[in-house]
Amino acid sequence: MYFNKLSTIERVYNIGLEHDSIEYLFTYINKFILESESDLIKLYDLKILNKLSVSQIMSSRVVTVNENDSVDFLNSVIRKHKHLGYPVVDSDKELVGIVTFNDLEKKSVPGKTKIKDIMTKSKNLVTIRCDESALAAQKLMIKSKVGRLIVLDEENNILGIISKTDILKTNEIYSKKTTKIKDCKHITNLYFYDTDVKKLERLKDNIIVLMSARGYIISEKEDYVEVKSRDWDAFAKLVKNNNGELSHISIDTKLLDIMSIKVIKEMMKTIEKEKFEEIVITDHVTMVNEKSAIQRVITDFALFEDSKRTFGTITVRVDM
Secondary structure, three states: OOOOOOOOEEEEEEEEEOOHEEEEEEEEHHHHHHHHHHHHHHHHHHHHHHHHHHHHHHHOOOOOOOOOHHHHHHHHHHHHHHOOEEEEEOOOOOEEEEHHHHHHHHOOOOOOEEEHOOOOEHHOOOOEOOOOOOOOOOOHHHHHHHEEEEEEEOOEEEEEEEEHHHHHHHHHHHHOOOOEEEEOOOOEEEEEEEOHHHHHHHHHHHHHHHHHHOOOOEEOOEEEEEEEEEOOOEEEEEOOOOOOOOOEEEEEOOOOOHHHHHHHHEEEEEEEHHOOEEEEEEEEEEEEEEOOEEEEEEEEEEEEOOOOEEEEEEEEEEEO
16 A cells, blocks of 8 residues: 655644753753653654544454344354354344443343343444545544444434444554664754854864864864864864854764763753853754655754753654
8 A cells, every 4th residue: 555645744833941951951852752752652653543544444354233122142153253242233233222232231130121222322333434444534533522424324323333442453463563774864063152252263273182182083164163074074163154164063964862972961061161152053864764764853942051041842753
């Protein structure tokens, strides 16, 4: 089964946090991303259910019982077929109700009661058309507080039964409890604002010393200082403003959790030592998982040194 139509879901969350360190904030972001990945799985499951029709996942082999059958007979039917609910028909094979195992347990008197005495009558039945979506069936079950729906065609003939179990089985077939990220691109920018411009120059020099000591290759350009790994992969840029001072630092990795890189932890500690009046951080993560869903998590927030507070937004965009 192929789903070619692209569907986009976007959610924006406002954040306001007390912060002790930049590392704490990135730990928070990483946790948020992992939680949103879990939400993505649920969203994907809902999309699957929306694309599948009731007729595709219902049980079509319907066992019916007659309204005049005894509860003892119903008990034998349940034991034989192992279903918990059965449509009830009259002598003309017309649908007149539904009876469940719970009805048998709560309302029946063995040897005396007939099915019509304990069943839910047709006027109170919750039914669904065969061309409705599985998601619609799930919502109707939740709203009506029932575990199964009788599936009817346009002429009200019984075609099948769809149950909560059918919905669960569908999720097991078409989705997994966890997904793996196949590809991740993570770009982080840190912008610095302070009345003391000397802090910027010190920070640039200290980061260059730090990265050089860790074996990274430093290359001075006209507008920025480029930091590369031993394999000559671009890792970070120290971007200059019009006055030749440090404007911001851009970090480019393929890891979801940038704090798992030891040198970035050291870099963040170096930044914190200068106690900038304000640091603005934009953190943009793009993930492609094994279901080929693209998830973007864009974080924009500002850290204020005087209040030790952080304000901003996290935007989660999912393309499926």
